[in-house]
Amino acid sequence: MEKNKFNQNWLHDHLNDPYVKLAQKEGYRARAAYKLKEIDEQDRLIKPAQVVVDLGCAPGSWSQYVRHRMRALGGGDVNGGINGVIIGIDMLPMEPIADVSFFEGDFREPTTDQALRDLVKKITGSTQVDLVLSDMAPNLSGVALADAARMADLAELALEFALAHLNPQGALLIKCFHGSGYSQIVEQFKRVFKVVAPRKPKASRDKSSEIFLLGRYLK
Numbered sequence: 756m757e758k759n760k761f762n763q764n765w766l767h768d769h770l771n772d773p774y775v776k777l778a779q780k781e782g783y784r785a786r787a788a789y790k791l792k793e794i795d796e797q798d799r800l801i802k803p804a805q806v807v808v809d810l811g812c813a814p815g816s817w818s819q820y821v822r823h824r825m826r827a828l829g830g831g832d833v834n835g836g837i838n839g840v841i842i843g844i845d846m847l848p849m850e851p852i853a854d855v856s857f858f859e860g861d862f863r864e865p866t867t868d869q870a871l872r873d874l875v876k877k878i879t880g881s882t883q884v885d886l887v888l889s890d891m892a893p894n895l896s897g898v899a900l901a902d903a904a905r906m907a908d909l910a911e912l913a914l915e916f917a918l919a920h921l922n923p924q925g926a927l928l929i930k931c932f933h934g935s936g937y938s939q940i941v942e943q944f945k946r947v948f949k950v951v952a953p954r955k956p957k958a959s960r961d962k963s964s965e966i967f968l969l970g971r972y973l974k
Contacts, residue, residue: 774958778816784850786958787890788816791928793956794967795824800926803828803838806875806884808920810862810913811891812843818855821888825854840878842871862916871920883922889913889929892965903935910940910968917970918947926971928954933966944970 774786783789795801801824809818818841825837841855844862851857856874860867872882891913893905910929917927927948931937944951948970955966 783816783819784814785816788820789958790956790967791817791820791888791890793958794928794954794969795820797954798952798969800886800928800969801825801828802885805886806840806879807842807886807888808871808884808916809841809843810887810889810916811845811909812857813845813847813849815843815849815852815855817888817890818843818852822852822854840875842874842884844871863912868919881922882920883925884920885922885925887913887917887921887925887927889927892930900935903932903937906930906932907936907940911943914943914947914970918973921973923973925973926969928967928969931966931968932964934964937966940968944968947974948972949974 772786774789778784778786778788801807801821803825805825807821809821812818821841822837825839825841828838837854843849843852843855843857844867845857845859846861848859849857858867858870862868862871875884876882889909891909893902893909895902910931913927913929917925921927931940941951941953949972950970952969953966954969959965959967
């Protein structure tokens, strides 16, 4: 009974969510696009000619926003392409997005990692990237400590990926949960980045414990 009530409440909130309606109107695959939009507008993360990697990208709303922003910044080719490189990686399939190169696989696997490096080098002549994004989150069990531990694991994986791929002036933006384990993630970021800042965009629901953590400029 409680589960049905929870599902009904979630559905009601979802259908009446202004960001859900806006995403449908503007063609984004998920309301999450507006979280990235707010952070980008505040921190000017996305710039022309960047190489951007979107970890755990499916269904693709963050990649869609990056493409939209790069097109708005201009400087693309005569065919309407973008001035930059967007690469999405996920173990789940994703419907294609124009100007986004997608790898279906685990970014921890050497073959996926090498394919990404090869693509970046082919396009840019370098293997370094400018911005790593991760909206990854675990499947929630409802057990706070277990969920926090899984979230911390994903944060650590994103950080390891960033360390292996970012150029020294690059940035990493990840999703976290505010609670157990969060302060340890912040400390890890502070050991690696010169600038570390939490972000809670308005599009992130008030009742959600999610918070985004931004690290810039490798030490």
